[in-house]
Amino acid sequence: xxxxRPAGRRGFTLIELLVVIAIIAILIALLVPAVQKVREAxxxxxCVNNLKQLGLACHAFxxxxxxxxxxxTGGGVSQVTNDPGxxxxxxxxxxxxxxxxxxxxKWSWSGDSGYSNANNRALTNQLTMVLYKCPSSTMPLMxxxxxxxADYVAIAGAVNGLIPGYTESRTVGASSGGIxxxxxxxxxxxxxxxxxxxxxxxxxxxxxxxxxxIKDTNGNVMESGTTCYRPGGPYGWTMGTSVTGxxxxxxxxxxxTIRYGINAINGYSNGSGGIGTDSSQNYPLVxxxxxxxxxVFGDGxxxxxxxxxxxxxxxxxxxxxxxQVLSDTQ
Numbered sequence: 001x002x003x004x005r006p007a008g009r010r011g012f013t014l015i016e017l018l019v020v021i022a023i024i025a026i027l028i029a030l031l032v033p034a035v036q037k038v039r040e041a042x043x044x045x046x047c048v049n050n051l052k053q054l055g056l057a058c059h060a061f062x063x064x065x066x067x068x069x070x071x072x073t074g075g076g077v078s079q080v081t082n083d084p085g086x087x088x089x090x091x092x093x094x095x096x097x098x099x100x101x102x103x104x105x106k107w108s109w110s111g112d113s114g115y116s117n118a119n120n121r122a123l124t125n126q127l128t129m130v131l132y133k134c135p136s137s138t139m140p141l142m143x144x145x146x147x148x149x150a151d152y153v154a155i156a157g158a159v160n161g162l163i164p165g166y167t168e169s170r171t172v173g174a175s176s177g178g179i180x181x182x183x184x185x186x187x188x189x190x191x192x193x194x195x196x197x198x199x200x201x202x203x204x205x206x207x208x209x210x211x212x213x214i215k216d217t218n219g220n221v222m223e224s225g226t227t228c229y230r231p232g233g234p235y236g237w238t239m240g241t242s243v244t245g246x247x248x249x250x251x252x253x254x255x256x257t258i259r260y261g262i263n264a265i266n267g268y269s270n271g272s273g274g275i276g277t278d279s280s281q282n283y284p285l286v287x288x289x290x291x292x293x294x295x296v297f298g299d300g301x302x303x304x305x306x307x308x309x310x311x312x313x314x315x316x317x318x319x320x321x322x323x324q325v326l327s328d329t330q
Contacts, residue, residue, distance in 0.1 A: 043135035047209070047287075047294050048302050050131050054152065054207055055296040057097035067191035068206070069093045071154040071255040072240030074189070075111035085111030087240035089232075089254035090154045090186055091132060098131055114238040114253075124148070124238055132237055136288030137211035143228050147236025150254060151211030153283065155318045156188075157181030158258040162315035166322050171257070172247045178274025178281025180247065181257040183319045185298065188243045188252055194298060197320040201298030205317045208295040208305075210256065212286040214265045214275065222268060222275075229268075231256050233279040251279035258318050260284040262293055263307035285314075 061069045070093060075085025088107075092114060095104035108119040125146045133141070134151040143149050159179045160168040170182040185192040185206055197204045210231050213221045228234040232254045239253035259274055259282035268275045274282025285305075287293040292306040295317075305314075313326050 044289055044294070047134045047136060047289070050134065051152065051207065051294050051296045051302050052300075053098060053131055054094070055300040055302065057094040058206060058296070059300055060097040061094055062194060065191070067193050068185050069154075070188070070190045071156055071186035072114075072188060072243075072252055074241060074243045075109075075113055085113065086115035086242050087112075088114035088238055089240045091129075091150060091152075091237045091254060092240070100129075114240040115235055120238065121147070124236065129237065134209060134211040134288065138213055138288050139211055139230065140223065143232065143236045144234040145236060147238060149228070149230060149232055150237040151209060151287075152207055153210040153231045153285070154186035154207055154255045155184050155205050156186060156252065156255045156257045157183030157320075158315035158318050159282070162258070163312050163319065163322055163324060166319075166324060168319065168322075170247065172249055174251060174274070174279075174281045175249050176251050176274070176276045176279045176281055177271050178276075178279075179257055179259065180249075180252050180281055182246050183321075184257075185320050187255060188241055188246055188248055190246070192320065197298050199316075199319070199321055199323065202301065203317065203326075204298040204320050206296045206298055208285045209287040209289075209293040210283055210285065212263070212265060212288050214268050214284065214286065217267050217269060219266065222270070227277050229270075229275060229277060229280055229283070231280055231283045234277070252281060253279055256283045256285070257281055258285070258311075258315055261307065261311050262305055262309055262314065263287070263291075 058068055069090045072089050074087040106123055108117050113120055128148055132150040137151040139149055158181055160171055168183050171179050174180045194201055213223050214229055216222050222229040232239055241252045242250050262285050264284045265286055270276055285293045292304050294302055294304055316322055316324055316326055
């Protein structure tokens with residue numbers, strides 16, 4: 001009787017193993033961009049949803065207060081122009097309209113309500129307001145003072161000289177080296193009614209994004225630890241302004257006056273051109289999205305503006321009454 005031995009099991013050769021590894025690597029290379037695209041699409045959708053809620057809140061505020069939310073106010077209550085102290089931003093003023101009535105009801109409107117008020121700091125330190133954060137943002141979550149930073153910014157207007165044939169006279173130089181405008185709909189102690197947006201609410205931007213880092217003239221990111229380059233400075237989403245009137249040379253936080261193009265992230269220096277560590281009056285509209293930024297318009301719609309949008313058209317979008325139509329080149 002002859003016994004047959006089972007044939008020996010042959011292993012992979014080195015070449016076969018390398019081929020398998022190469023195939024796996026190719027599949028991963030093909031899969032990763034697809035996953036990233038899906039992830040960014042979901043993040044952009046969430047950003048749009050956030051801005052939609054902010055737009056609805058602005059309209060609800062308008063219905064109750066007969067004017068859009070102020071971009072920022074001084075130390076006292078909403079839309080009072082002569083209270084001392086560093087007051088609160090538009091993001092504080094809309095809290096009742098984004099299901100944050102409990103937080104709003106505890107807010108103390110005494111001097112420095114958006115800055116160093118002990119009660120308000122206790123309420124907001126380490127607090128994450130999800131609606132104020134874009135999932136695609138590259139910015140740190142918390143500022144140097146342990147208050148959450150926002151990825152959205154109210155638009156006060158534009159600097160003069162961007163719209164051919166139009167003079168913007170409602171501007172003032174700010175103490176931070178920037179320029180503050182009152183030609184938009186949300187600025188220092190503003191109370192702009194929708195009917196005052198004579199260019200049409202569907203043509204006017206109220207809020208957009210500030211969710212990406214800017215870089216200096218050497219290409220280095222201008223953000224390190226407690227050094228914050230952003231509209232809220234190092235003070236977070238609550239910080240407003242210290243105002244005695246509509247236009248002031250003091251700093252205006254969590255708002256921006258358009259001076260640069262969309263996603264213009266390069267070539268800045270501290271303390272000049274409206275960019276600084278203690279408020280950036282002219283922080284550009286920037287985002288972690290590829291190709292542009294999302295924005296809330298006065299009619300409540302959300303639109304994606306490409307970073308190829310010309311600076312003159314961007315200025316027209318943020319000026320409520322320039323009386324001009326958009327140029328053919330967007």
